[in-house]
Amino acid sequence: MKKKTTIYDIAKELNITAATVSRALNDNPRISADTKKLVMATAKRLNYKQNRVAQALKSGKSKNVGVVLPYINRNFFSTVIRGIEEELNPKGYNVIITQTHEKANKEIDIVQNLLNAQVDGILISVSRQTNSNDHLTQVLKKNVPLIFFDRKKDIKGGSSVTLDDFQGAYKATQHLIAQGCTKIAHMTIDLALLIYQNRLAGYKQALSEHGIDFNPDYVIGLQSEIVAGIDAAKKLMSLPEPPDAIFSATDLGALGAIQYLKEIGKTIPDDFCVVGFSNEPFTQFMELPISSVDQSPLLMGKTAAKVFLEQIDSDDVKIEKNVVLSPTLEIRKSSLKRDNQ
Amino acid sequence: MKKKTTIYDIAKELNITAATVSRALNDNPRISADTKKLVMATAKRLNYKQNRVAQALKSGKSKNVGVVLPYINRNFFSTVIRGIEEELNPKGYNVIITQTHEKANKEIDIVQNLLNAQVDGILISVSRQTNSNDHLTQVLKKNVPLIFFDRKKDIKGGSSVTLDDFQGAYKATQHLIAQGCTKIAHMTIDLALLIYQNRLAGYKQALSEHGIDFNPDYVIGLQSEIVAGIDAAKKLMSLPEPPDAIFSATDLGALGAIQYLKEIGKTIPDDFCVVGFSNEPFTQFMELPISSVDQSPLLMGKTAAKVFLEQIDSDDVKIEKNVVLSPTLEIRKSSLKRDNQ
DNA sequence: TCATAAAATGTAATCGATTGCTCAATATTA
DNA sequence: TAATATTGAGCAATCGATTACATTTTATGA
Numbered sequence: 239m240k241k242k243t244t245i246y247d248i249a250k251e252l253n254i255t256a257a258t259v260s261r262a263l264n265d266n267p268r269i270s271a272d273t274k275k276l277v278m279a280t281a282k283r284l285n286y287k288q289n290r291v292a293q294a295l296k297s298g299k300s301k302n303v304g305v306v307l308p309y310i311n312r313n314f315f316s317t318v319i320r321g322i323e324e325e326l327n328p329k330g331y332n333v334i335i336t337q338t339h340e341k342a343n344k345e346i347d348i349v350q351n352l353l354n355a356q357v358d359g360i361l362i363s364v365s366r367q368t369n370s371n372d373h374l375t376q377v378l379k380k381n382v383p384l385i386f387f388d389r390k391k392d393i394k395g396g397s398s399v400t401l402d403d404f405q406g407a408y409k410a411t412q413h414l415i416a417q418g419c420t421k422i423a424h425m426t427i428d429l430a431l432l433i434y435q436n437r438l439a440g441y442k443q444a445l446s447e448h449g450i451d452f453n454p455d456y457v458i459g460l461q462s463e464i465v466a467g468i469d470a471a472k473k474l475m476s477l478p479e480p481p482d483a484i485f486s487a488t489d490l491g492a493l494g495a496i497q498y499l500k501e502i503g504k505t506i507p508d509d510f511c512v513v514g515f516s517n518e519p520f521t522q523f524m525e526l527p528i529s530s531v532d533q534s535p536l537l538m539g540k541t542a543a544k545v546f547l548e549q550i551d552s553d554d555v556k557i558e559k560n561v562v563l564s565p566t567l568e569i570r571k572s573s574l575k576r577d578n579q
Numbered sequence: 580m581k582k583k584t585t586i587y588d589i590a591k592e593l594n595i596t597a598a599t600v601s602r603a604l605n606d607n608p609r610i611s612a613d614t615k616k617l618v619m620a621t622a623k624r625l626n627y628k629q630n631r632v633a634q635a636l637k638s639g640k641s642k643n644v645g646v647v648l649p650y651i652n653r654n655f656f657s658t659v660i661r662g663i664e665e666e667l668n669p670k671g672y673n674v675i676i677t678q679t680h681e682k683a684n685k686e687i688d689i690v691q692n693l694l695n696a697q698v699d700g701i702l703i704s705v706s707r708q709t710n711s712n713d714h715l716t717q718v719l720k721k722n723v724p725l726i727f728f729d730r731k732k733d734i735k736g737g738s739s740v741t742l743d744d745f746q747g748a749y750k751a752t753q754h755l756i757a758q759g760c761t762k763i764a765h766m767t768i769d770l771a772l773l774i775y776q777n778r779l780a781g782y783k784q785a786l787s788e789h790g791i792d793f794n795p796d797y798v799i800g801l802q803s804e805i806v807a808g809i810d811a812a813k814k815l816m817s818l819p820e821p822p823d824a825i826f827s828a829t830d831l832g833a834l835g836a837i838q839y840l841k842e843i844g845k846t847i848p849d850d851f852c853v854v855g856f857s858n859e860p861f862t863q864f865m866e867l868p869i870s871s872v873d874q875s876p877l878l879m880g881k882t883a884a885k886v887f888l889e890q891i892d893s894d895d896v897k898i899e900k901n902v903v904l905s906p907t908l909e910i911r912k913s914s915l916k917r918d919n920q
Numbered sequence: 921t922c923a924t925a926a927a928a929t930g931t932a933a934t935c936g937a938t939t940g941c942t943c944a945a946t947a948t949t950a
Numbered sequence: 951t952a953a954t955a956t957t958g959a960g961c962a963a964t965c966g967a968t969t970a971c972a973t974t975t976t977a978t979g980a
Contacts (some may be wrong), residue, residue: 242721244936255960260938270958290696291641292936294632295965302643302675302696310664316657323651323678332696334643335676337664355631355643355673380583464864493864500866520861523805523834525841585966596930601968611928633966636935 243284251280263288294356303546304334304352306345306362313518314535315363318387321539322361329547331358342367349373359383359546364391366428383549387542388533389433397549397559399542403433406531406565407440410485410513413529413567415448417511417575419483423456423474425467425491437487437515456481460491467494475502482510483573489514489521492528496572511573527570534563584625592621604629635697644887645675645693647686647703654859655876656704659728662880663702670888672699683708690714700724700887705732707769724890728883729874730774738890738900740883744774747872747906748781751826751854754870754908756789758916760824760852764797764815766808766832778828778856797822801832808835816843823851824914830855830862833869837913852914868911875904 245259252259254273262269262277280286294300305322307315323333334357338345345365350373352360360377363386371391377384378395386398414422424441426434442452455477460466467490474481475498486492492514496506504510506526514521517532545559586600593600595614602610603618621627635641646663648656664674675698679686686706691714693701701718704727712732718725719736727739755763765782767775783793796818801807808831815822816839827833833855837847845851847867855862858873886900 242936245938246936256937257939257961258959260936261959264938266939268958273958287691287695289636289936291632291635292965293938295630295636295967296936296938298965300632309661311654311657311661313652313654316652319676320650320652320678323676327677332675332677332692334673335660335664336668336673337661350628351673354628497866520864523861523865525838525866583966586968587966597967598931598969599929601966602929605968609928614928630966633935634968636937637966637968639935 242289243286244289245286247284248277248280248286251284252276298356299358300356301330302332302334302355302357303359303361304336304348304355304357306336306338306348306352306360308338308340308363308365310335310337314388314516314533317535318363318539318542321536321541322543323539325540325543326546338365340365340367342369346370346373349377353377353380353382357382358550359385361385361387361542361546363388366431383546385542385546385549387538389431395558397545397557397561399538399545399561399563401433401533401538401565402562403436403565404440404443406515406533406567407437407485407487408444409440409565409567410515410529410531411441411444412448413569414483414485414511414513414573415444415450417483417507417573419511420450421453421456421479421481422450422483422485423458423481425458425460425470425484425486425488425495427460427462427487427491429459434487441485460488462488462490464490464494464497467491468498469494471495471498475499484510484512485515486512487515489516489518489528489530492530492572493520493524496526496528507571507573507575511575513567513573517568521568522570526572529570529573530568532566532568534566538563583630584627585630586627588625589618589621589627592625593617639697640699641697642671643673643675643696643698644700644702645677645689645696645698647677647679647689647693647701649679649681649704649706651676651678655729655857655874658876659704659880659883662877662882663884664880666881666884667887679706681706681708683710687711687714690718694718694721694723698723699891700726702726702728702883702887704729707772724887726883726887726890728879730772736899738886738898738902740879740886740902740904742774742874742879742906743903744777744906745781745784747856747874747908748778748826748828749785750781750906750908751856751870751872752782752785753789754910755824755826755852755854755914756785756791758824758848758852758914761791762794762797762820762822763791763824763826764799764822766799766801766811766825766827766829766836768801768803768828768832770800775828782826801829803829803831805831805835805838808832809839810835812836812839816840825851825853826856827853828856830857830859830869830871833871833913834861834865837867837869848912848914848916852916854908854914858909862909863911867913870911870914871909873907873909875907879904 245256248259249256259277262274336348342365345368371393374393384396390398390400428434445452458470460470484495492512496512499510514528514530517530521528521530541561586597589600590597600618603615677689683706686709712734715734725737731739731741769775786793799811801811825836833853837853840851855869855871858871862869862871882902
């Protein structure tokens with residue numbers, strides 16, 4: 239049970255004070271080169287490691303940032319985390335990951351807990367349930383940078399990195415129109431969330447710009463599951479005038495739809511085109527690869543981390559920064575008609 | 580820029596000492612009920628939040644655990660994290676996530692960093708490159724619990740939660756044999772890693788138990804990519820006596836193989852059977868769902884977390900615990916011949 | 921009513937690193 | 951050579967919470 243070596247041990251060893259040791263280790267110019275060398279050597283010899291907790295207490299900076307998101311094991315989110323981690327680790331920050339399971343009260347607890355743990359910043363993608371902002375304004379009140387990614391709340395002082403969902407939906411829909419589709423349906427998830435509102439808006443905009451009337455029957459809600467996609471497709475196809483394309487706000491929805499469409503004998507992409515959203519890895523592995531709107535989660539993570547670093551560095555005023563990333567449409571077989579190739 | 584309230588603020592407010600406040604907050608029996616009530620009320624009124632960093636410094640317990648793994652955004656690993664997080668969060672622990680990118684020196688840095696950060700434990704899946712154990716024995720020397728998951732190193736004092744890869748491979752191979760396959764190939768990744776050695780061994784065992792000779796030509800190495808799977812399948816199929824089944828140590832390898840096999844006109848599962856390993860989500864989404872060995876990552880994460888908690892609680896002797904989880908074979912279309920249904 | 925037990929609170933050190941201020945030892949200048 | 955400047959290092963407080971140990975207050979019993 240070895241005691242950790244502290245600067246006091248080094249000090250005793252060299253018959254100097256801990257203050258000198260501390261300064262030497264931090265390369266303070268007031269310390270002579272000789273002493274520094276001695277201290278360094280002794281530190282190495284005694285296997286000294288700085289105690290970040292003690293530093294944190296003294297400086298008020300824990301060098302930890304909290305990341306709050308609905309679920310960790312979703313490709314999108316885990317890739318965002320990867321981006322955050324890759325950007326922040328080299329700067330000496332550790333990343334604390336937490337998941338809300340889309341529960342508002344869990345989110346509140348987590349944020350409180352992170353504040354207690356003295357994190358230097360919080361990067362968050364709010365849960366679907368979250369409707370109160372109190373726990374979020376608390377963060378800013380404590381002078382802790384708050385950066386939203388993907389799902390944001392409008393809070394004065396909070397920054398954000400989001401995807402231009404409107405543009406993504408617009409691109410997807412426009413692409414379907416370019417393929418000759420005119421009866422384009424839209425599968426959505428939860429119109430209470432801004433991102434889905436924006437996707438719907440982008441879809442509508444593309445339609446109207448191309449002189450296609452918006453048909454409310456073509457908009458259908460679903461859960462983010464394959465079976466839901468199948469059911470939704472079934473409903474759409476039983477309409478008096480069934481659609482000839484689907485733009486789904488989720489890849490699983492698109493996948494479910496495709497499965498149902500094949501089942502009823504539709505040929506994709508010739509008879510019917512499908513575009514998803516998120517560019518989940520599986521979309522490209524399929525035998526019928528699915529077109530999808532890429533959300534560049536890695537870039538989103540890195541950008542959120544960079545925004546955080548800017549906030550931390552500029553200790554003057556808290557600047558609010560809102561970055562909107564442009565989505566890319568990955569066109570694959572599910573929506574690329576042969577005669578257009 | 581509000582100052583955080585401390586126990587001293589509460590003490591001043593009530594004209595008592597910080598010691599009393601501390602005891603009251605911790606429900607110490609030596610403090611009268613009246614005082615406790617007063618302190619609690621004042622704490623709430625002043626919006627007091629305990630400073631975990633100060634506590635950590637005093638107690639030597641940071642209530643943080645470090646998780647080290649190759650990549651965060653792999654379904655297997657992110658699901659393990661989820662399991663860890665779900666088990667540890669309710670116990671008041673925060674989880675610090677780090678990724679090694681399979682680099683040994685990054686792993687060494689990370690472990691050092693986590694120790695500096697005074698984590699209460701380290702859960703790790705070692706990188707492929709890692710060959711030295713020094714950084715790991717360091718952890719145990721500092722009396723910090725070390726729990727391996729999935730990929731382990733044999734270190735005295737370290738615990739582990741792993742999958743019975745041997746059994747998984749055995750089950751997969753046996754299943755292929757039961758389907759009538761006799762010329763079964765095996766795609767592997769890196770035989771320097773124990774898990775792949777075990778999968779190979781399980782494969783061999785199943786063959787030998789069923790009187791099938793082991794053919795070294797049928798074992799082929801590849802990277803964990805689809806293209807590698809395609810290439811490997813190509814090589815296998817150009818053997819003088821090509822196989823009639825593949826047990827791949829990775830799902831992407833299986834997927835690549837399937838794509839190539841279809842290309843050359845093989846009918847799966849009638850002509851050829853394929854089983855993968857990991858049960859990645861995409862395996863079940865495919866039009867031809869792929870059989871795969873499930874590694875139960877969620878359970879693995881939870882179990883690793885539980886082992887950690889046991890270690891922490893039993894402050895007597897450091898007990899080494901090695902849990903081996905049994906894999907389940909998910910049989911899907913890629914290996915289920917019609918006449919066997 | 922007074923001694924003694926029991927209960928409630930206070931004192932002060934501690935965890936490890938940092939830093940403003942002070943002081944001592946050289947170095948520089950006139 | 952005396953006076954001043956420069957450099958190097960020590961002293962002691964601080965961050966916020968915890969906790970042996972001491973002290974005060976109240977309760978109990980004879």
